[in-house]
Amino acid sequence: MSDQVDDLVSAHSTALIGVNGGPPAVTGTAPRPTAWDRVKLARHPERPRTLDYIERLTTGFIEMHGDRSAGDDQALIGGMAQFGDRTVMVLGHQKGRATNENIARNFGMPRPEGYRKAERLMTHAAKFGLPVVSFIDTPGADPGISSEERGQGVAIAESLLTMADLPVPLVAVVIGEGGSGGALAIGVADRLLMLENAIYAVASPEGCAAILWKDAAKAPEAAETMRITAPELLRFEIIDAVIPEPTPAHLAAEATIKAVGAAIAHHLDALESAYLRGDPRGGDRLRADRYAKFRRIGSWRDGPF
Amino acid sequence: MVRSFFHRHGKFQPVAPDDGRAEQKIPDDLWVKCPRCQELLYSKQLEQNARVCPKCAYHFRLRARERIFLLADDGTFHEWDKDIAPRDPLGFADGSGTYAEKLVTTRRKSGETEALVTGRATIGGHRVALAVCDFDFLGASMGSVFGEKLVRAIERAGDRNIPLLTISASGGARMHEGMFSLMQMAKSVAALARLGNAGVPHISLLTDPCYGGVTASYATVADVILAEPGALIGFAGPRVIEQITKQKLPEGFQTAEFLLQHGMIDLIAERTSLRTTLTTLLAHYGRAADHQAMLNPAPRHRPSEVALTLTEQGVVAAHVPALSLAGRSVSHAEPSPHHE
Ligand SMILES: [Zn+2]
Numbered sequence: 001m002s003d004q005v006d007d008l009v010s011a012h013s014t015a016l017i018g019v020n021g022g023p024p025a026v027t028g029t030a031p032r033p034t035a036w037d038r039v040k041l042a043r044h045p046e047r048p049r050t051l052d053y054i055e056r057l058t059t060g061f062i063e064m065h066g067d068r069s070a071g072d073d074q075a076l077i078g079g080m081a082q083f084g085d086r087t088v089m090v091l092g093h094q095k096g097r098a099t100n101e102n103i104a105r106n107f108g109m110p111r112p113e114g115y116r117k118a119e120r121l122m123t124h125a126a127k128f129g130l131p132v133v134s135f136i137d138t139p140g141a142d143p144g145i146s147s148e149e150r151g152q153g154v155a156i157a158e159s160l161l162t163m164a165d166l167p168v169p170l171v172a173v174v175i176g177e178g179g180s181g182g183a184l185a186i187g188v189a190d191r192l193l194m195l196e197n198a199i200y201a202v203a204s205p206e207g208c209a210a211i212l213w214k215d216a217a218k219a220p221e222a223a224e225t226m227r228i229t230a231p232e233l234l235r236f237e238i239i240d241a242v243i244p245e246p247t248p249a250h251l252a253a254e255a256t257i258k259a260v261g262a263a264i265a266h267h268l269d270a271l272e273s274a275y276l277r278g279d280p281r282g283g284d285r286l287r288a289d290r291y292a293k294f295r296r297i298g299s300w301r302d303g304p305f
Numbered sequence: 306m307v308r309s310f311f312h313r314h315g316k317f318q319p320v321a322p323d324d325g326r327a328e329q330k331i332p333d334d335l336w337v338k339c340p341r342c343q344e345l346l347y348s349k350q351l352e353q354n355a356r357v358c359p360k361c362a363y364h365f366r367l368r369a370r371e372r373i374f375l376l377a378d379d380g381t382f383h384e385w386d387k388d389i390a391p392r393d394p395l396g397f398a399d400g401s402g403t404y405a406e407k408l409v410t411t412r413r414k415s416g417e418t419e420a421l422v423t424g425r426a427t428i429g430g431h432r433v434a435l436a437v438c439d440f441d442f443l444g445a446s447m448g449s450v451f452g453e454k455l456v457r458a459i460e461r462a463g464d465r466n467i468p469l470l471t472i473s474a475s476g477g478a479r480m481h482e483g484m485f486s487l488m489q490m491a492k493s494v495a496a497l498a499r500l501g502n503a504g505v506p507h508i509s510l511l512t513d514p515c516y517g518g519v520t521a522s523y524a525t526v527a528d529v530i531l532a533e534p535g536a537l538i539g540f541a542g543p544r545v546i547e548q549i550t551k552q553k554l555p556e557g558f559q560t561a562e563f564l565l566q567h568g569m570i571d572l573i574a575e576r577t578s579l580r581t582t583l584t585t586l587l588a589h590y591g592r593a594a595d596h597q598a599m600l601n602p603a604p605r606h607r608p609s610e611v612a613l614t615l616t617e618q619g620v621v622a623a624h625v626p627a628l629s630l631a632g633r634s635v636s637h638a639e640p641s642p643h644h645e
Binding site for chain 1: 388389390391392394395396397398399400401449450452453456478480482483484485486487488489490491492494495496497498499501502517518520521522523524525526538539540541545546549550552554555558559563567568569
């Protein structure tokens with residue numbers, strides 16, 4: 001772990017900037033943002049979205065719509081695109097900016113058909129040996145009546161299952177909000193990366209505060225104790241790398257997108273070299289190591305009480 | 306094949322709580338009011354009917370060990386990994402105190418050490434690996450220990466080629482363990498992917514209530530999904546849905562019957578005939594496996610590349626360096642007696 005990350009971890013609770021005013025500036029030697037600052041940065045409406053990354057980092061994107069069953073979900077998009085000299089399968093949650101677009105995109109909250117489309121595209125990727133790159137940016141899976149009727153839980157579970165067993169490299173990047181199971185559904189990856197101001201949480205801080213504090217206004221406290229920031233999750237070895245954001249992404253879209261592109265390229269290269277170059281059984285090794293990676297996540301103690 | 310646990314009190318009780326308050330026994334002279342039909346039921350009569358209301362078939366909730374007692378052949382249940390203990394990796398504290406304190410109280414009140422009880426048994430003579438939720442332990446929320454015990458049970462089922470039966474009742478993820486908790490969804494499903502590749506069946510019984518991370522992971526990644534009558538099963542909780550959508554929920558929303566209608570489960574399984582249903586299912590899978598072995602006597606592919614050896618005592622022997630890290634706490638460097 002680098003010193004820089006240690007600094008981030010130790011300093012994240014000392015700074016309290018931007019809570020009452022605008023978003024905090026994260027530059028040079030300025031105080032590090034709190035977890036709650038990062039929640040606001042991660043949700044910033046001007047933050048680059050999945051389609052911004054696809055547009056700037058890839059060419060020849062062919063969006064593949066629909067789950068072949070119930071509909072096409074605009075909150076979870078995907079398709080083939082050329083990234084460097086590879087064709088990859090890109091998946092991502094897509095939030096909107098203006099109100100109309102936000103409604104069309106359901107605020108980035110996928111319905112079951114979104115997860116079933118993602119699963120279809122992952123299976124397609126496996127068939128043609130395409131690496132999968134996914135961009136995570138969702139408040140969570142859609143909590144609506146019709147989503148329940150169409151099996152939101154099963155749809156997420158089956159996406160997890162397909163991803164866990166995919167014989168091609170998977171790189172996922174949390175670019176904004178990593179909202180619980182709805183985020184994880186496209187995040188069972190060989191390499192899980194996070195932008196420095198992204199968050200990844202088991203529940204929204206507001207939801208957690210409402211349940212455990214009986215007061216949603218305690219969200220900033222919940223955000224702190226839930227350990228949802230990239231440096232903390234790196235320390236827990238739940239993610240594999242933090243992509244620095246010297247300036248918050250909404251103020252430096254170009255630089256952020258470029259850094260994310262470089263990180264994805266680096267990890268895809270590394271995975272291909274380690275598993276696939278000259279090894280026809282490499283896909284099996286990749287799956288076995290992906291299993292080992294998730295297998296050891298947890299915090300417990302063996303032995304009598 | 307109704308089994309009563311009335312006359313067998315104590316045999317399958319939770320491990321002794323230190324203050325005796327977790328006693329599950331309903332005194333013989335107690336009357337219980339059915340929450341659905343309001344009928345006053347003599348508790349003895351209720352116990353003898355597997356805690357199903359004899360008037361309206363309302364299924365009362367059961368503790369993990371009561372379920373196991375109800376299903377397993379007498380004396381065949383052998384528990385696994387009872388000593389895996391939770392930690393507090395986040396140093397989590399909410400308005401009412403720390404997670405560490407909460408664990409102590411919960412352990413005392415529930416008489417259980419964690420929210421999932423695992424082990425092996427036979428049902429109608431068929432061997433089965435069991436993983437059963439105990440809702441009284443923090444709403445059977447899925448933390449690290451839940452995930453680890455579940456995955457060890459899945460791996461043992463795979464190594465021994467015995468079907469897996471999971472019985473779920475859970476509020477979902479355990480918020481006190483943050484992302485460690487969320488990742489148990491991926492971990493358990495990844496283990497089931499390997500079990501599936503090995504051709505070992507997973508039967509999932511959903512009981513009241515099943516929500517969130519459990520519904521969206523291992524509990525619905527199953528070859529057969531059964532649900533108890535009236536059980537509430539969903540991804541988002543009804544209150545959240547009402548708050549967010551401002552819509553009135555339809556009649557019977559998220560009940561087992563609702564899920565059946567919408568094609569999400571295979572079967573509604575009445576508790577009083579559950580042993581028969583499971584025995585029949587297990588017999589089918591047993592015959593299928595025998596027939597496959599007859600057609601193709603070559604050894605079946607096993608998921609033993611997992612490189613873990615799980616003994617009856619729950620000791621993990623790692624053959625792959627990466628896996629020797631199992632059990633570590635990367636956040637708090639409290640030494641683990643077995644793994645560090
Ligand atoms: Zn009744």
